[in-house]
Amino acid sequence: MKSKSIVISAAWLLSLTIAFIVGAKMQSADPDDSANISEENARASHRSYSRATAATSRMSSGSRTSAASSGDSNKSLNVVDIIKQDDPISRVSSLLALINRLGPNDFEQVVADFRASGLTRDRMSEYSMLLHAWAKTDPIAALDYAEKNTGSRFARETILTSWASENPSAALQWAETHHEGDGANPWLIGVIRGVAKSDPARATEIMATLPYSRERGDALAAIIPHITSQGSEEAVAWLNSISDDQLRSGATRYIARNLASKDPESTASWATSITNKEERERAIGEVADTWADSDVSSAVAWTETLHGDEKMRAASELMGEYTREDPEQAARWLDSMAGSDGYDQVARSFIWSSARSDPAMALSKVNTIADTDSQGRYYDRILRDWHGRDATAAESWMNANNVSDQIRQRVVRPRDDRRRGR
Numbered sequence: 383m384k385s386k387s388i389v390i391s392a393a394w395l396l397s398l399t400i401a402f403i404v405g406a407k408m409q410s411a412d413p414d415d416s417a418n419i420s421e422e423n424a425r426a427s428h429r430s431y432s433r434a435t436a437a438t439s440r441m442s443s444g445s446r447t448s449a450a451s452s453g454d455s456n457k458s459l460n461v462v463d464i465i466k467q468d469d470p471i472s473r474v475s476s477l478l479a480l481i482n483r484l485g486p487n488d489f490e491q492v493v494a495d496f497r498a499s500g501l502t503r504d505r506m507s508e509y510s511m512l513l514h515a516w517a518k519t520d521p522i523a524a525l526d527y528a529e530k531n532t533g534s535r536f537a538r539e540t541i542l543t544s545w546a547s548e549n550p551s552a553a554l555q556w557a558e559t560h561h562e563g564d565g566a567n568p569w570l571i572g573v574i575r576g577v578a579k580s581d582p583a584r585a586t587e588i589m590a591t592l593p594y595s596r597e598r599g600d601a602l603a604a605i606i607p608h609i610t611s612q613g614s615e616e617a618v619a620w621l622n623s624i625s626d627d628q629l630r631s632g633a634t635r636y637i638a639r640n641l642a643s644k645d646p647e648s649t650a651s652w653a654t655s656i657t658n659k660e661e662r663e664r665a666i667g668e669v670a671d672t673w674a675d676s677d678v679s680s681a682v683a684w685t686e687t688l689h690g691d692e693k694m695r696a697a698s699e700l701m702g703e704y705t706r707e708d709p710e711q712a713a714r715w716l717d718s719m720a721g722s723d724g725y726d727q728v729a730r731s732f733i734w735s736s737a738r739s740d741p742a743m744a745l746s747k748v749n750t751i752a753d754t755d756s757q758g759r760y761y762d763r764i765l766r767d768w769h770g771r772d773a774t775a776a777e778s779w780m781n782a783n784n785v786s787d788q789i790r791q792r793v794v795r796p797r798d799d800r801r802r803g804r
């Protein structure tokens with residue numbers, strides 16, 4: 383019980399720390415959201431505000447003057463020592479204390495030291511904390527540093543998210559003026575993430591400027607949770623307000639998934655009422671998949687009320703979970719759909735979901751698929767995996783089921799020979 387409490391406390395402290403930094407460390411440098419704000423004005427206003435805030439903080443707390451002014455101050459800003467702490471609670475607490483001591487001109491060196499220590503997966507949350515805090519002090523300087531010193535989008539998107547949460551127009555202008563090329567503007571994702579909670583309508587407007595792309599998918603993923611948090615009626619109204627058919631189709635999936643995680647029955651009713659066939663089937667698939675995660679029996683019962691392509695779509699989406707929970711019952715359900723249009727996609731879901739745990743059961747359904755080329759690939763891949771784990775059982779199954787010599791040779795051939803193409 384004690385260890386569990388410690389883990390929970392660590393997670394709680396980390397989330398609280400991030401929330402504190404994002405929302406409370408400093409106020410916006412410029413409350414004016416005018417779209418005509420220039421980068422130079424943004425830089426000047428943020429730095430002026432940062433200097434005033436930093437000066438006030440130092441006067442009230444009696445803290446250090448500047449990282450460059452004394453050896454003791456430099457020592458107090460040593461982020462490397464913090465990174466070396468094993469206890470996550472102590473590490474996050476120390477990092478928060480360090481961030482609260484930083485002046486506007488201190489962030490660059492601290493971030494550089496942090497990056498030089500190695501950006502592991504475990505450190506990305508702490509790296510994000512530093513970037514968020516820097517964005518509250520001087521987003522232009524933070525972005526300048528990120529442009530010159532980072533190769534991925536992570537740092538700039540994180541900084542833009544923090545900046546846009548307080549000054550969306552300035553962040554948006556930076557994103558628009560720093561995009562090169564004809565593809566989707568990746569910097570808009572950070573802006574959208576920063577705006578989505580407080581102004582989902584504006585976030586949606588920005589998203590609508592993106593072409594069909596991975597970036598637009600990322601934007602949808604950022605906006606949808608804030609839309610669905612307003613309730614199903616508001617979410618559906620938002621969805622219906624989208625005029626771009628392709629965008630609305632993608633959004634339908636996200637909406638269905640999010641709403642189904644909260645109220646699958648009501649979401650199922652809405653999904654089946656969608657007039658557009660493609661959007662309806664997408665929504666039905668998402669509902670079935672999400673519902674099965676929490677109550678596969680109810681998801682199966684609902685699927686049984688559907689017909690045609692809609693039933694096959696739902697069945698294929700939930701079959702994986704059904705197979706993992708009750709493979710024999712799932713196999714019988716699959717048999718009941720034999721001969722139906724769309725059967726193959728359901729069978730494929732069953733086969734892949736059972737291939738590892740019960741290869742014999744998975745293989746027993748391979749010959750029910752109409753496509754003979756697909757049959758050969760399934761036999762080949764499943765038997766090879768099975769043979770590598772239990773050669774005796776795999777060969778016994780092949781002997782009992784008259785597997786072709788061609789497949790048998792590929793299965794039993796040494797792995798090194800297969801890699802060399804012999």
